[in-house]
Amino acid sequence: MSATASPLFVQNLRHEGLEALGRLGLPRPSDEEWRYTSVATLEKRLPEFVPAVARSGARPAASEEARAAVASLGPIGVAGRRLHQLVFVNGRLDSGLSRFDGLPSGVRFEALSRLFGEPPGLLAKRLGLLGGHRSHPFVAMNAAHLLDGVFLHVPDGVVLAEPLLVVHVADGSAGPVASHPRVVLSLGENAQATVVEAYCGTGEAFVNPVTEIVLGAHAHLDHSTLQEESPEAFHVGTTEAHLGPGAQLFSHVLSVGGRIARNELTVRLHGDGAGATLDGLFLARGEQQVDNHTLVDHARPHCGSQQYYKGILDGSARGAFDGKVIVRPAGAFTDAHQKNRNLLLSDTARIDAKPQLEIYNNDVKCTHGSATGRLDADALFYLRSRALSEGQARSVLTLAFASEIVDRIPVEPLRAHLTERVLGWLAGSPEAS
Amino acid sequence: MNVTTTILEIRGLKARIAEDGTEILKGVDLTVNAGEVHAIMGPNGSGKSTLAHVLSGREGYEVTDGTVLYKGKDLLSMPPEERAREGVFLSFQYPVEIPGVANTYFLRMALNAVRKHRGLPEVDAMDFLALVEEKAALVEMEDALLSRNVNEGFSGGEKKRNEIFQMAVLDPTLAILDETDSGLDIDALRVVASGVNSLRSADRAMLLITHYQRLLNYITPDVIHVLSDGRIVRTGDKSLALLLEEKGYGWLEAEAPVGAGKAS
Ligand SMILES: Nc1ncnc2c1ncn2[C@@H]1O[C@H](COP(=O)(O)OP(=O)(O)OP(=O)(O)O)[C@@H](O)[C@H]1O
């Protein structure tokens, strides 16, 4: 489908994005919010990355390598076809790998490109609703390039028992490639769903996804983002969630891949009694950089938020956790907690932790804390004194560190996959051999 | 005819704290044969745990003199895991808590590492379960503790039971028990002691570090040594423990020049 055939609301969004991007420009390294992301490196490389459609003209077929990357997600579903799943290659739907039939009636779980051919419905109201494309350079860029993505709508009172899977494959095997996927998740009142977004791939790629989440009153969403693109990939992901009264979001941001990866998560608690639990796990080694940003906006009374981010860094990797909690004047009886723990496996790895609280109401309970350490020497010796090799001992302890986050993922195959990932990561790590 | 096999032979062992150079072991001589149980007693800070740590390969100590032969091999040149695989087991005075690592998961890894070293195949899940049940019964360890994380939130007594349980599963040749009796109530002491006694065998040797004669009522040692200020200042049979119970260590120190004064 060509851009001109898109419905008006999509064309408008693209224009607004393009206009905002021109106005805002890319972030400067001096920008406080961006000081831990190498924007300069990104900016220098950006022109090399082109949308796959521009290169091949048509829908590209996934390369062998890309198919292998998808297959490596194995237990999560793609190969076994156990989950409802939408698979995108370089931002375009691969309907051969996708499966979206058999969901309860009224549930929409569709590729945006297919919906663009229908009369505008709820999607027209939801897409771009959170407005980031006017103020955030990379969200604006995503809007300007909008081609495809996912729309999920779960109507009032509908509970989806099975998790839904969205896979984005960045296939850079034929040269550097850019994609700007958009995911819109909308849950009605008392609706419940579990969604996994997986980002994988091969070769050089720039992936700039935007996820918009709107939860109606008392809706429950469990949302996992698995970011495991190739070591040459650049990933700038932005997720924004808007929670109605009593709505609950459980977010898991799991980051293992990429040359530079940035995961930005904004949660707006805009209904009384809404709650969010934000878990994060990031692993980086070599020259990788992984940058996690959270913003939790307590705008109404009786809202709760718990953040727990854990980082494991090896080699010369750099990691950042920049987490902010704002309690607005109307945010009485806020209960907000933020915790960050990091494990450094080498002397050259580095972590920047910046927990911040901005509180404009006195009736609140807020805590935050960050700690960074190394593997416990006593525990290492204990394990070795029981015959485990040094490498085994390090693996066991590192996996244990990660397990606090991994164990809270409700999707069993994702848990299993991530455990394998961490173990594989450790096995490839020079210090753990 | 009886052939004695020497399990452990320590000669003139001197060791210091790597960090600040403080000498803790000042020339230890000790020979332990297969089938024997030796008790090491001595005042706080005399170097008992240091000796146990040096024997098991803990970092942070520097051996400045002496040799340690284990089954005729140079023990000090082996990394800790190799010592363990060769059959050295240390029951820690302060067992370490390891959050996030399940007891049996870890123990199975440990057992397989030992078996691999001995040229045996990995233990299968059913056999491991049977072994775990058998050995847990030996120290009356509750099932719940088996699946919990290693020592995490265990009471002091539960930790010590866990040590003996692990020892039973790993089947060592030389067991070094560092104050395994401390912090145990009477019943736990009896259970742990009977666990240890059931592991006594003609081809195994044990080193019991203890402060209390009480333990020696349950586990009768063949030899008792007194370690004082980094040296073994007295060696005797089990009557020595009773004497120490009665008179303390002060009288030994007064006599110390006799045993410890020889030029090194
Ligand atoms: N890592 C260390 N750093 C500094 N000092 C140490 C270290 N390890 C041991 N020491 C010191 O060495 C001395 C001997 O300690 P050790 O633990 O061996 O004594 P112990 O005989 O086991 O005593 P206890 O009966 O109290 O268990 C003590 O003075 C102790 O403070």
Ligand SMILES: [Mg+2]
């Ligand atoms: Mg001690």
